[in-house]
Structure formats: structure tokens, C-alpha cells
Amino acid sequence: MSYKKRLDNRKPDELRKMEAKVGVIKNADGSAYFKIGNTCAYAAVYGPRELYPRFLHNPSKGILRCSYSMMPFSGSGNRVRPGQNRRAKEISMVTEKALLPVLNLDEYPNSVVDVFIELPQTEAGSRCAGICAASMALADAGLVMSDLVSAVSVGRVDDMLVVDLDYSEEAYEDGPVADIPLAILPRTDEITLLQMDGEITKEMLLDAIELGKKSCHEIYEIQKKALKEKYAVKGDE
Amino acid sequence: MTEILVKDKDIVVPGELLAKGMDAFPGPGSYRDNEEILSSRLGLVYLDRRTIKIISQSGVYLPKVGDMIIGKVIDIAMSGWRINLNCAYSAMLSMKDATSDYINKGEDLSQYYDIGDYIACKITNVTSQKLVDVSMREPGLKKLVNGRMFNVNTHKVPRIIGKKGSMVTMIKNATGCRITVGQNGLIWIQGDTKNEFIAIETIKKIEKESHLTGLTNRIKEFLEEKTGKKIEGVEMK
Structure with missing residues (x-):
């Protein structure tokens, strides 16, 4: 109908500009930075390390603990409040579940891997940026993983299917909007995160997921490149 | 028909395809999924005939008998x-x-x-x-007792010790410090203050440049420059 062209002139399947870096936080055992459009995420991994409180101990394998937090100055609107809130808690939980299928912590019973995701700047798609950064940071921490995890948001704005919605599209008012954060394992295309906000038909949802998988492969290449760059031999410095 | 798709010392990311076919074997840091052998770590490829190993370059220490x-x-x-x-x-x-x-x-x-x-x-x-x-x-x-204690990446410890202890012996002789290197990445140094600092600086340099070629010679030159003494008996490659 009325939404024929995206507000920022991108093609429907075009992602915002991305940037990825590994090993950005020196004190962490593994760390990564992922930026997509105006959304930036830092992820720091600590551990496997000693786990407290003791009742969380799992004697058969190590546990993963994620913490997602938007910094108080990171964006605008009432979503951004410093510290823990219900939204941050939910996203921490879904991030954990999106990452856990690739991680193998059998070698580390009774211990914990802590993942801290901080967002200094946000404009839509923050949980996906957080998952992309976290999966790179986990690999950087030398953990045993069967694959990386790539995530992107897909959705519809009016009658158009688009990937990587920005804030102006999420807030589009002249027609129905659906925002679907999606995380996949690029090797097998298995889905580890699928949420939805808005309204969409079954057919459109299935098409949107296919579109999202394609975009995740683009993100995967960027993640792979960033990880390899850290160890690339660069002559004499 | 088995094809090995990587070379020795290539950098691979988790989930990357290493080989196809049943004649190659997954060593530590890799796993098999039907016909395919995939990496489960970020690290360097090490080919040992038909066994593919991935040597990790980062991560925390895991206790091993005999260390x-x-x-x-x-x-x-x-x-x-x-x-x-x-x-x-x-x-x-x-x-x-x-x-x-x-x-x-x-x-x-x-x-x-x-x-x-x-x-x-x-x-x-x-x-x-x-x-x-x-x-x-x-x-x-x-x-x-006394001395200084500091931390290095546990995966770099073999390079700090060198072949049959050659690297650490060179630092000991050049600086006159007593040095003990733990496999868990803790290093103890004792000597006079000036030499302690030279030894620490040298070890940090090894940690940073361990993946580049000609390490022994570079460290030798570095030590000669810092201590102002000639180092004898180090084979030149």
C-alpha cells in the first residue's frame, strides 16, 4: 500500500552498516564489539570461573549466565533506564537460551561462564546485536562451541517484508508493523531465538524467517572475519 | 574421497568446515558430523597426518595432571x-x-x-x-618468598619456557633474576628491581609476539639492548 520504499532508502533485504571487532576488553577472558547501524554492543566473557552462590552448582556441566544492559545514555524514550528492569531480565534470559545450544561446557562442572553485554548506543535490534557480539566473545574466550550464532531482526512494515528494522520503521504508524528478532546457527540454519512483537500472517512470517536466514549468513561472514583478524600475522609492528 | 580443506596453521572459527570424508579424523578442538569434520574452537589448525587438531590461543587454565x-x-x-x-x-x-x-x-x-x-x-x-x-x-x-608475581595467557606459557627451557634460561642469564613459570599462567620473578622490570617487559613481549616467526632472535636483541650486555650461546636460525 503506502510503504513502498524504506524510510532510509535501503533495499528490503539490505542490512544497516556493520562493524565487528574482537578482543576489545583486555581484562576479560574473551570480548567482542558489534555495531549495526546506530546500535553498538560490547560483550565481555569471564570464565569458566568459580560459581557462587553455591546452590547454582551443576555437577554435570558448567552453566552460562548472561547479563544484558542498555547504558543510561544509550538512547531515548522510556525504555532506557539504568540498571536491571523487567525488559533487561527477559532479554538476558533469551540471550542465554540463544547461545546455549552451541556451547559445550561438559569439561567445566560446577563452574560458570559469565557474559556481560553492554550497549552504549541503541537504535532498534539491540538484542540481536548483543547476541552477535556475545557469540564472538565466547569464541574468543577459547570455549568449545559447535558453531557461532548470528542474529538479526526481520519484520513487516505495512505490506513490505524487511530485514534489520530501525527505530523509524518499528514506530511506523500508517500500517501494521511486526518486529521479529531471530537468531540462527549459520551452519545448520537451526533457529535459537524467535520472538515477535506486532501482527503478521503465517505466510508472511515464514517468508520473513527465510529472509532473515539469508541476512544472518551475511552477518556470519563479518563475525568470522573479525575473529580471524585478531590472530592474523601482521608483519612487524 | 577425503578432502582436507585447511592448511597447517590456518586460523579457524567454531563451526568452520575442516574436511570432508571418513578418512580424516577429528582431534582435540574438532568434531565430526556425518561426513564432515568441523572446528569446535577458535584457534590454529595443526595437521598430524590425517588427524586434524585445533590449538586454542586463548581461554582460562584447565588443570591437567603433571602440570x-x-x-x-x-x-x-x-x-x-x-x-x-x-x-x-x-x-x-x-x-x-x-x-x-x-x-x-x-x-x-x-x-x-x-x-x-x-x-x-x-x-x-x-x-x-x-x-x-x-x-x-x-x-x-x-x-x-619476596619477588614479583604476575599473570600471562596460559596458552603462551610453552613459548615463554621455550624448547627445553631455552627461552626462560636466556632471560634468567641476561637479567640475573630467578624465574618460576607456572603452567597456569602465573610467573614469579625475583632479582634486583631494575632487572625484574626488564624480565617482565621481555615476557610480556613474548606473550604478545609469540605467533610471529623469529621470536628467539628478536627477544635476544631486545634483551641485549635493555641490559647492554652481549648474549652468548643462542643459536641463530
């Missing part, structure tokens, strides 16, 4: 000491493994090793639940 490590006494129990290993698990040093002295029942153990002391010890046993036993009944294993 010589530096630990810190964190608690004193009824019949021994609890030792922090700079990793997710702590070790137990029992009385009979600590000293050849006769210790009376009920004697105060802190007169041997007190809380906060650093000791060089060897791992004698690791269980499936990562309960660790250490022993000090071997030549060279002792309490480390």
Missing part, C-alpha cells in the same frame, strides 16, 4: 591447605605431600604455609568433577 603450577594458599584445613590455581577450581595440598617434616597432630599448619603465600607445586590428580590434588615433594617445588 607444574604456581598457586596461592587461600585456606587452611584440618590436614592440609587449599590452593587457588588461578582458574575455576581450587586444589588440595595434603600434609604428607607438602613437606617431609614430621607434623604433630593438631599442630598449627600456618607456620609452614600461611594464607596468602604463593607456592610452586605439581598437579598429581584431577577427578571428573575437577577436584585437584597437588604435591610439593619434588625438587624445585617450594614456597615463593
Whole structure:
């Protein structure tokens, strides 16, 4: 109908500009930075390390603990409040579940891997940026993983299917909007995160997921490149 | 038909395809999925005939039997000491493994090793639940008094020690410091202050440049420049 062209002139399947870096936080055992459009995420991994409180101990394998937090100055609107809130808690939980299928912590019973995701700047798609950064940071921490995890948001704005919605599209008012954060394992295309906000038909949802998988492969290449760059031999410095 | 798709010393990311076919074998750091062999770590490829290994370059220490490590006494129990290993698990040093002295029942153990002391010890046993036993009944294993303690990446320790200890011996001879390197990444250095700093700087340099070629020569030149003395008896490649 009325939404024929995206507000920022991108093609429907075009992602915002991305940037990825590994090993950005020196004190962490593994760390990564992922930026997509105006959304930036830092992820720091600590551990496997000693786990407290003791009742969380799992004697058969190590546990993963994620913490997602938007910094108080990171964006605008009432979503951004410093510290823990219900939204941050939910996203921490879904991030954990999106990452856990690739991680193998059998070698580390009774211990914990802590993942801290901080967002200094946000404009839509923050949980996906957080998952992309976290999966790179986990690999950087030398953990045993069967694959990386790539995530992107897909959705519809009016009658158009688009990937990587920005804030102006999420807030589009002249027609129905659906925002679907999606995380996949690029090797097998298995889905580890699928949420939805808005309204969409079954057919459109299935098409949107296919579109999202394609975009995740683009993100995967960027993640792979960033990880390899850290160890690339660069002559004499 | 088996094809190996990677070369020796290539950098691979988790989930990357290494080989296709049933004639190649997955070594540590890789896994098989039907016909395919995939990487499960970020690291360097090491081809050993038809076995593909991935050598990790980052991550925390995992206790292994036979490792010589530096630990810190964190608690004193009824019949021994609890030792922090700079990793997710702590070790137990029992009385009979600590000293050849006769210790009376009920004697105060802190007169041997007190809380906060650093000791060089060897791992004698690791269980499936990562309960660790250490022993000090071997030549060279002792309490480390005075000096400086610092941390390096545990995966770089073999390069710091060098072939048959050649690298660490060179630093010892050049600076006149006493140096003990633990497999868990803790290093103890004792000497006069100026030389201690040179030794620390050298070790940090090895840690940073360990993946580049000609390391021994570069470190030799670096030491000669810093100490102003000529180093003899290091083979030039």
C-alpha cells in the first residue's frame, strides 16, 4: 500500500552498516564489539570461573549466565533506564537460551561462564546485536562451541517484508508493523531465538524467517572475519 | 574421497568446515558430523597426518595432571591447605605431600604455609568433577618468598619456557633474576628491581609476539639492548 520504499532508502533485504571487532576488553577472558547501524554492543566473557552462590552448582556441566544492559545514555524514550528492569531480565534470559545450544561446557562442572553485554548506543535490534557480539566473545574466550550464532531482526512494515528494522520503521504508524528478532546457527540454519512483537500472517512470517536466514549468513561472514583478524600475522609492528 | 580443506596453521572459527570424508579424523578442538569434520574452537589448525587438531590461543587454565603450577594458599584445613590455581577450581595440598617434616597432630599448619603465600607445586590428580590434588615433594617445588608475581595467557606459557627451557634460561642469564613459570599462567620473578622490570617487559613481549616467526632472535636483541650486555650461546636460525 503506502510503504513502498524504506524510510532510509535501503533495499528490503539490505542490512544497516556493520562493524565487528574482537578482543576489545583486555581484562576479560574473551570480548567482542558489534555495531549495526546506530546500535553498538560490547560483550565481555569471564570464565569458566568459580560459581557462587553455591546452590547454582551443576555437577554435570558448567552453566552460562548472561547479563544484558542498555547504558543510561544509550538512547531515548522510556525504555532506557539504568540498571536491571523487567525488559533487561527477559532479554538476558533469551540471550542465554540463544547461545546455549552451541556451547559445550561438559569439561567445566560446577563452574560458570559469565557474559556481560553492554550497549552504549541503541537504535532498534539491540538484542540481536548483543547476541552477535556475545557469540564472538565466547569464541574468543577459547570455549568449545559447535558453531557461532548470528542474529538479526526481520519484520513487516505495512505490506513490505524487511530485514534489520530501525527505530523509524518499528514506530511506523500508517500500517501494521511486526518486529521479529531471530537468531540462527549459520551452519545448520537451526533457529535459537524467535520472538515477535506486532501482527503478521503465517505466510508472511515464514517468508520473513527465510529472509532473515539469508541476512544472518551475511552477518556470519563479518563475525568470522573479525575473529580471524585478531590472530592474523601482521608483519612487524 | 577425503578432502582436507585447511592448511597447517590456518586460523579457524567454531563451526568452520575442516574436511570432508571418513578418512580424516577429528582431534582435540574438532568434531565430526556425518561426513564432515568441523572446528569446535577458535584457534590454529595443526595437521598430524590425517588427524586434524585445533590449538586454542586463548581461554582460562584447565588443570591437567603433571602440570607444574604456581598457586596461592587461600585456606587452611584440618590436614592440609587449599590452593587457588588461578582458574575455576581450587586444589588440595595434603600434609604428607607438602613437606617431609614430621607434623604433630593438631599442630598449627600456618607456620609452614600461611594464607596468602604463593607456592610452586605439581598437579598429581584431577577427578571428573575437577577436584585437584597437588604435591610439593619434588625438587624445585617450594614456597615463593619476596619477588614479583604476575599473570600471562596460559596458552603462551610453552613459548615463554621455550624448547627445553631455552627461552626462560636466556632471560634468567641476561637479567640475573630467578624465574618460576607456572603452567597456569602465573610467573614469579625475583632479582634486583631494575632487572625484574626488564624480565617482565621481555615476557610480556613474548606473550604478545609469540605467533610471529623469529621470536628467539628478536627477544635476544631486545634483551641485549635493555641490559647492554652481549648474549652468548643462542643459536641463530
